[in-house]
Amino acid sequence: MSHEQHQELIQALHECAVACNHCYDACLKEEDIKMMAECIRLDRECADICSYLEQALSRNTPFVSELASVCAKICEACGNECKKHDHDHCQKCADACFKCAEACKNVA
Template sequence: MTHEQHAELIKALHDCAAACNYCFDACLQEDDVKMMAPCIRLDRECADICAYLEHAITRNSPFVAELAQVCATICDACAAECSKHDHEHCKKCAEACAKCAEACRNVA
C-alpha cells in the first residue's frame, strides 16, 4: 500500500503524536509531577511510535502492519493511563490515542 492509501492513519498518527506531546508537556507542569510519571512515560512512548510509524508508512516500509499492531498496543496503554486523570489535556490525549489505536488495528 502507498502512503496515499494510508491517509486516514497518517492523520490519526500525527494527531495522536501531537496530543501526546502536548499532554507530556502539560503533565510536567502539574503540581504532583511524580504522580503523573506513568502518564508522562506513556505519552513519550506513544508519541515516538506514532511518529515512527508515520515515517515508515511514507517510505513504504514492508513492516507497516507489524508496526501498526505495536502502535495500537501502545496507544491503548496511553489512552488507559490518560483516562485515569481529570486534566483536560489527559482527556484529549486519551481520545486521540483511542482513535489512533483503532486506525492502527484497521491496518494491522
C-alpha cells in the same frame, strides 16, 4: 499499500503524536508530578512510535502490519493511563490515542 491509502492512518498518527507531546509537556507542569509519572512515560512512548510509524508509512515500509500492531498496543496503554486523570490535556490525549489505536488495528 501506497502512501495515499494510509492517509487516514497518517492523520491519526500525527494527531496522536501532537496530543501526546502536548500532554507530556502539560503533565510536567502539574503540581503532583509523581502522580503523573506513568502518564508522562507513556506519552513519550506513544508520541515516538506514532511519529516513527508516520515516517515509515511515508517511505512505504514493508512492516506496516507489525508496526501498526505495536503502535495500537502502545496507544491503548497511553489512552488508558491518560483516561485516569481529570486534566483536560489527558482526556484529549486519551481520545486521540484511542482513535489512533483503532486506525492502527484496521491495517494491522
